[in-house]
Amino acid sequence: MSVLVAACGAGWESRALRELSDERSVAVLKRCVDLDDLLASATTGQAEVALLDLELSGLDATCTDLLRRSGVGVVAVVGSAQREAHVDRARRLGLGVVVGADSLDGLAQVIVSAAGGNPLAATTDDDAGPQETTAAGSSRMVAVWGPAGAPGRTTVAVGLAAELASRGQDCLLMDIDGYGGAVAQHLGVLDETSGLLACARLANAGRLDTAGLASLARQLDPHLRILTGLPRADRWSEVRDSAFDQLLRLAGGLAGHVVLDTGFSLESDPGASFASMSPRRNAMTLASIEQADEVVVVGSADPVGLARLARGLVELAEAVPGRTLRVCVNRARPALGWGESQVRAMIDGFVTPRSVHFLPYDRVAADQAVVGGTSLVELGDSPLRAALEDLASAVLGDAPRRARRSRLRRRRAGRAH
Ligand SMILES: Nc1ncnc2c1ncn2[C@@H]1O[C@H](COP(=O)(O)OP(=O)(O)OP(=O)(O)O)[C@@H](O)[C@H]1O
Ligand SMILES: [Mg+2]
Incomplete structure (x- = not known):
């Protein structure tokens, strides 16, 4: 087992090297002088494990992600002071194998167990504290996606989240459009701070936890929180893949329903190589549709919109085969000249939503909703809201509200006679 050691002056290095010198199963390939040296050595593909000090200058989630993608497992060594906090940070950085600097006995076995670049596979520390990197299992994640041409993704995401919240369901609406956020504007949140960017910064440093996310996701009403998106489209590169993965995992711990307003493109960035640290613009959208329980696909009802919807459904089915899909045909109007059954038949030709x-x-x-910075729910009854009510009912597995209302009306009418 070949190991890279990056202690960079930490006191445990000489003890660790002594411990490993008698071991046949482990060979120290290199003592790295700093983090850059470690990352460069890891990408050569010769090492299987990195033994590093958690306090290594510059160590963040992007680096641990690069090590993982290079197939290098990580053993993090932490000092005895504030041990629980260190172990917690290691976990948030995706490092599951943690040893104390004062307990290096059996280090070779720990290193062997960490091989394979799967840092969450094992842990040596039973008092590791809360494992907040894992979301609450009962949370339901709905990604709202749609092709290019502003088909109404944000309108649907905001409307769905507000509708769920109005039914007493705790909901977190996250604006993760890599081409610029709009949820804040739709809901009249004029705060300049981007919740998404603030979370990404904390996550990259291994310091994002559920409490931190809760303080950055604005509470708009007792059941609705929003995480505002990118203030400018060009800031997408500040959200690294690994940080976003952590954010998604934590989101489920904050609300029973997580609604994601995604970007339009499903293209995986061909410029980003396997072990590269370069960010990918569509990574947030791709991760969301991969991890969501269901994807609500929004397309425009006009000819261009339907053609894009058809292509989008094919792309989506290729990206996440077998995922539960719901399709929203938006801005439907009689002037277009086609009936619902014709559009349904077209959709059925591509996927089975x-x-x-x-x-x-x-x-x-x-x-009225956008100009007033308010949700359609707050505006009261409208044809668009009624359709969004039905979408929310479908997501919740309830009977459609309109159907329920007319049943109630019939029952009341029956009693009156
Ligand atoms: N059913 C509808 N009827 C009328 N107008 C609508 C409807 N749905 C959305 N719109 C309007 O269409 C415009 C685009 O909607 P929205 O911002 O939701 O699209 P999007 O897909 O999120 O676009 P972007 O690509 O900019 O993120 C907005 O002005 C919105 O108010
Ligand atoms: Mg939008």
């Missing part, structure tokens, strides 16, 4: 929803062209309600 769990449900198809037709959202009417409702300029008045859509404008």
